[in-house]
Amino acid sequence: MDKEYLKKAAKETIWYPFTQMRDYTASDPIIIERGEGVYLYDIDGKRYIDGNSSLWVNLHGHSVPELNDAIIQQVKKIEHATLLGLTSVPAVTLAERLLHVAPQHFSRVFYSDNGSTAVEVALKMSYQYHVHNGHPERTNFIKLKNSYHGDTLGAVSVGGCDIFHKTFRPLMFETLEAPSPYIYRHRYSDNPKRAIETLIQDFAAVVQEHADTISGCIVEPLIQGAGGFIIYPADYLHGIAKICRRYGIHLIFDEVFTGFGRTGKLFAEDIVQVQPDILACSKGITAGYMPLAVTFATEELYSAFLGRYEDFKTFFHGHSYTGNALACAVAVANLEYMENNAVLDHVQRRMLHLEKLMKPFWNLPYVGDVRTLGLLAAVELVTDRTTKTPPAPPSKIKYNIAEAAAQRGAIIRPNGNVVNIVPPLSITDEQLTELVSIMHDAIVTVMES
Ligand code: PLP
Numbered sequence: 001m002d003k004e005y006l007k008k009a010a011k012e013t014i015w016y017p018f019t020q021m022r023d024y025t026a027s028d029p030i031i032i033e034r035g036e037g038v039y040l041y042d043i044d045g046k047r048y049i050d051g052n053s054s055l056w057v058n059l060h061g062h063s064v065p066e067l068n069d070a071i072i073q074q075v076k077k078i079e080h081a082t083l084l085g086l087t088s089v090p091a092v093t094l095a096e097r098l099l100h101v102a103p104q105h106f107s108r109v110f111y112s113d114n115g116s117t118a119v120e121v122a123l124k125m126s127y128q129y130h131v132h133n134g135h136p137e138r139t140n141f142i143k144l145k146n147s148y149h150g151d152t153l154g155a156v157s158v159g160g161c162d163i164f165h166k167t168f169r170p171l172m173f174e175t176l177e178a179p180s181p182y183i184y185r186h187r188y189s190d191n192p193k194r195a196i197e198t199l200i201q202d203f204a205a206v207v208q209e210h211a212d213t214i215s216g217c218i219v220e221p222l223i224q225g226a227g228g229f230i231i232y233p234a235d236y237l238h239g240i241a242k243i244c245r246r247y248g249i250h251l252i253f254d255e256v257f258t259g260f261g262r263t264g265k266l267f268a269e270d271i272v273q274v275q276p277d278i279l280a281c282s283k284g285i286t287a288g289y290m291p292l293a294v295t296f297a298t299e300e301l302y303s304a305f306l307g308r309y310e311d312f313k314t315f316f317h318g319h320s321y322t323g324n325a326l327a328c329a330v331a332v333a334n335l336e337y338m339e340n341n342a343v344l345d346h347v348q349r350r351m352l353h354l355e356k357l358m359k360p361f362w363n364l365p366y367v368g369d370v371r372t373l374g375l376l377a378a379v380e381l382v383t384d385r386t387t388k389t390p391p392a393p394p395s396k397i398k399y400n401i402a403e404a405a406a407q408r409g410a411i412i413r414p415n416g417n418v419v420n421i422v423p424p425l426s427i428t429d430e431q432l433t434e435l436v437s438i439m440h441d442a443i444v445t446v447m448e449s
Helices: 003-013 021-025 065-077 089-101 115-132 153-157 162-171 192-213 234-246 268-272 299-303 325-340 343-363 394-408 429-447
Strands: 032-036 039-042 047-050 106-112 140-144 176-178 214-219 250-254 278-281 293-298 367-373 376-381 418-421
Touching: 003 021, 047 429, 065 325, 089 106, 089 325, 106 115, 106 299, 115 153, 115 214, 115 250, 115 278, 115 293, 115 299, 140 192, 153 162, 176 192, 192 214, 192 234, 214 234, 234 250, 234 268, 293 299, 325 343, 343 367, 343 376, 343 429, 376 429, 394 429, 418 429
Parallel strands: 140 176, 140 214, 214 250, 250 278
Antiparallel strands: 032 039, 039 047, 106 293, 278 293, 367 376, 376 418
């Protein structure tokens, strides 16, 4: 297809996600044609560092021979067979491998096909467990302000980002909301230990009032991603986990973002050392190749669903593409690749480099906070360090910085006034230096214009 025609068609045919289409149709769209390593190439041949890992999914760069080959070999056998009544070789192989590398208290994986559905599964699993145990009144879920768990209505109901979720509030089921562990904007921000203690007390207060009605508590461990790259310590999770246990509330970890190496460990749970009852994963599970998700469950949870068919204890949930064979095959290859190439060791080394690279951002007067976790980093822009007022309007900052970065050869996607990078885990020190320098220049250009 002719390039100009393609650009016109890109604007006239697709309704893009999280995109103000009036702005998009007035812009010159970037159309990606191919990828190699950490680089994306558009139809004009321009090269970009994939600075957000194609929305946090890519692990080892693009077009990795071992992963390409896994799909090619699998498609020669079968592309998909349903898991409703049947199963497939890659689905079984992957489940077995996942349980081997996942925290040991999980004994089952339930497949679905994206992060939102992994969360839907977790919520339904939790509630139905309580129904089977004689507590259908446990219809409530506790969530955190600024949380993001996906865009389907169940996931939206447990979301806490007004900008994404407010419109749909009339459609949502009731939930309880505890404050976000946003230390930077907490009243005790100068004393993080005290801030965490207070946040745990606040959480306890919300729970105590409604304890008998709560099915589960869902959290993104260590970082609230889409809510603003809000990084918080494991102590907070230890505190809320204790409260959940006391009241028989399931603790659900949403590791859709943190799972598969982003934090420097395979799962954030490996760092936190708290055992949730349910764990939802997606994104990096296939290293960015295919849509796939798993929800891990403990044996106690799983066994509550066993019985005669007529007891109707079956977990009535599933999707047409659940456990897709191509996706499972590439996920198996991903796990092998991670092991064969000591990917987590590589990440540990890059993390140190990233921390060093981020330090100079403190010298910019409009940077209020600099945050890093594993192989991701964010800076929060403010107009004044004392009042911490965000620059307005955040949408303009966001798009202008993304555009300035693209002109300089990197794709990044700020969350409002929080500018972040989430590079592929395979990035080298030199590429990371280049990416951070582009991010820096883009911020300076926009904030000083
Ligand atoms: N949960 C978390 C923590 C996420 O970051 C996301 C997506 O960014 C989701 C759930 C939703 O995943 P998906 O976009 O695959 O539905």
